[in-house]
Amino acid sequence: MGRSWRRRGSPSPLATRAAANSIERTVEMQRSTEMTDLQAVRSTPRRLASARRAVTGAALALAFTWTTVSVSAPMxxxxxxxxxxxxxxxxxxxxxxxxxxxxxxxxxxxxxxxxxxxxxxxxxxxxxxxxxxxxxxxxxxxxxxxxxxxxxxxxxxxxxxxxxxxxxxxxxxxxxxxxxxxxxxxxxxxxxxxxxxxxxxxxxxxxxxxxxxxxxxxxxxxxxxxxxxxxxxxxxxxxxxxxxxxxxxxxxxxxxxxxxxxxxxxxxxxxxxxxxxxxxxxxxxxxxxxxxxxxxxxxxxxxxxxxxxxxxxxERGWLGVSIQSVSPEIARAMGLDKANGALVAQVVPGGPAAKADIKVGDIITGFAGETVKDVRDLPRIVASTAAGTAANVELWRDGGRRTASVHIAKQPAPDKQASAQRSDRGNDEPEGQSSKRLGAKLATVTPELRRQFGIKDGLAGVVVLSAEQIDPRREHLRPGDLVQKVDGTAVSTPAEVDKAMEGSGARSRGAVLLQIVRKGQTTFVGVPLA
Structure with missing residues (x-):
């Protein structure tokens, strides 16, 4: 902590004395700790004692290696x-x-x-x-x-x-x-x-x-x-x-x-x-x-x-988008070399982004000359931009880079209205069609499925009934997800999902980009193909 380490040659007599002094200070520190933590020792003697032995051993090892290092900022x-x-x-x-x-x-x-x-x-x-x-x-x-x-x-x-x-x-x-x-x-x-x-x-x-x-x-x-x-x-x-x-x-x-x-x-x-x-x-x-x-x-x-x-x-600047992170699977599905930027999941109608022709599915990689490395960067950069300012937005769309010019607006008051809760699921699982490449069972939307999974009327797509081979370390599908697009192609039946995957080039990339609705929110999922 606060030290800059570099190796040297053989220890000098001065360094050896420093090591000895350090050991003495370590022993004295241990004695002091044992006195001040007496009540804690009584309550948990084994765990605390073993921790002290570990700390003491580490301190002695540090004192021994003192001969090969220099300290630039001592405690x-x-x-x-x-x-x-x-x-x-x-x-x-x-x-x-x-x-x-x-x-x-x-x-x-x-x-x-x-x-x-x-x-x-x-x-x-x-x-x-x-x-x-x-x-x-x-x-x-x-x-x-x-x-x-x-x-x-x-x-x-x-x-x-x-x-x-x-x-x-x-x-x-x-x-x-x-x-x-x-x-x-x-x-x-x-x-x-x-x-x-x-x-x-x-x-x-x-x-x-x-x-x-x-x-x-x-x-x-x-x-x-x-x-x-x-x-x-x-x-x-x-x-x-x-x-x-x-x-x-x-x-x-x-x-x-x-x-x-x-x-x-x-x-x-x-x-x-x-x-x-x-x-x-x-x-x-x-x-x-x-x-x-x-x-x-x-x-x-x-x-x-x-x-x-x-x-x-x-007062903060406002772009008028909802964004999500770019996972490695999403980056691969969209042809990006690295998983960086912020993926546009929703565009507010009439907002600055909509007026600048920024679309759902775009990845914002830069804003006003600053690089957007991940999803956390964009809100901070936009918020610090004054309302009325014109800014260039760097985008990744359809496998290529492009630039949009946007006029930032003043951020409106946050919406405090609670989102509607999803209705309880039924006990009976409807029949569906398995997609081995996605590792999921899919079904066409029905009134019963809308009630079961809380899918709003008017939303089209394919419902995920169950998801197989879920890797918790990766983005994946979940039961109740509504798949709306496969690599940008709208789908409404399980057959259309398979057809869209065949013609999208997903096989060569090893991953497919799905636009889904999850718990009422539009989001994107990059799914590695089985």
Missing amino acids: PESFSGLAEKVIPAVVMVTSTIRSESGRAQDSADMPFNFPKGSPFDEMFRQFRERQRPDRSPAEGVSLGSGFIIDPAGYVVTSNHVVAEGRDILIKLSDQREYRATLVGADEQTDLALLKLETKDKLPYVEFGDSDQLKVGDWVMAVGNPFGLGGTVTVGVLSARGRDIRSGPYDDFLQIDASINQGNSGGPTFNTQGKVIGVNTAIASPSGGNVGIGFAIPSNQAKQILAALRQNGHV
Whole structure:
């Protein structure tokens, strides 16, 4: 972590002494760990002891190989100076939540699910009451973290910490408290900007360049896990560009500095004390920290917060398409050398893409001069393009490249209407025709099949009754899929499917591209031929 390794020749006496010192430090570290984790040893002695032996062995091996490497960025001896510098600008964010049922509700950002009457349940109940003693019995408290970004009193936090709340209260590390108003929020990136109601001189921190942070670099998270204000944890940047399926603009930093419920909205710093991420989520089977946390990169956050400060909301560009990823099978079926780009699954009538003659089945490989490597790239690039801007779109269609010119529109409000649920399947399986090359049993659409699989009236195609030889590592057909086109040719019977496959050149490519409707959504599947 933070080290650059290269091999050298025979170890020098100085390197040998360094190795000995490193071993001594390792042994001392082990002793310290055994003392601080005493309670954990009592509860799980075998597993923890074996883990320690593994860690100790690894550390000794590292100390031994110290003679053949050089260290370019050693671990800081202490983070105390950095913590002392930034903690004053990190705040606790509290907002009151009104319960529609008349009972107090507590934010999901706090784990108030201890057994009723247990010591922990009582402790957190008392803590909540101390934080907001004026709340009524029908109100709950949302607790999170935040940080001040300029002397004027602007505070960054997570949208989900304040979205459902009112009476927002900010508490600094020196115990000063201020009321805050919501300047703006962006649900799609889970960011919110607050303004403190004060003329006092306030501490603040600045954003750094998240693009300069490298995997393995040291980071420090500060926040209020479980309401424990001013908590500092240290780790490294574990990975970049994580997609956790929280929205179309996912591009998270993954860190192993411990963050828990209550850290949401708090900052992650680099070793220079600059904010390089806004903590927003954790991956955990239990709800507690397991060393996998996610932060919004500072370079993305800066753009969103600037828009919130200026307009109170974020305006994004809109292309008017639904897209999906390009699997290796889809790429092969369409004659692409590599599985990259974004496949157009739907085109909104009257939208910018429709006006530019972008069609369902096109693969978008570039937009406004930027390469679209995968399906995640396009939404971010389009969103950052101002409405009214003319942009060239690079497409792959019918085995060749072409360019379309599109005028980007303003993104409309997201559709909050829930999609209709698919009706339950019947118990009796209708007869169908097997397609060995597809590894599936197919049938012509009937009223009974429409009811069984929830297929809308007016949609034509061939229903998949069962799918054989399904490889979970690949795109494949599923029961209930409605196959509408085979390599661009419309089909309505199993016989037409076979005929379309024979004349499409799929045999030479080894894969066929199917346009299907799955759970009401048009999508594409590349199927390797049996």
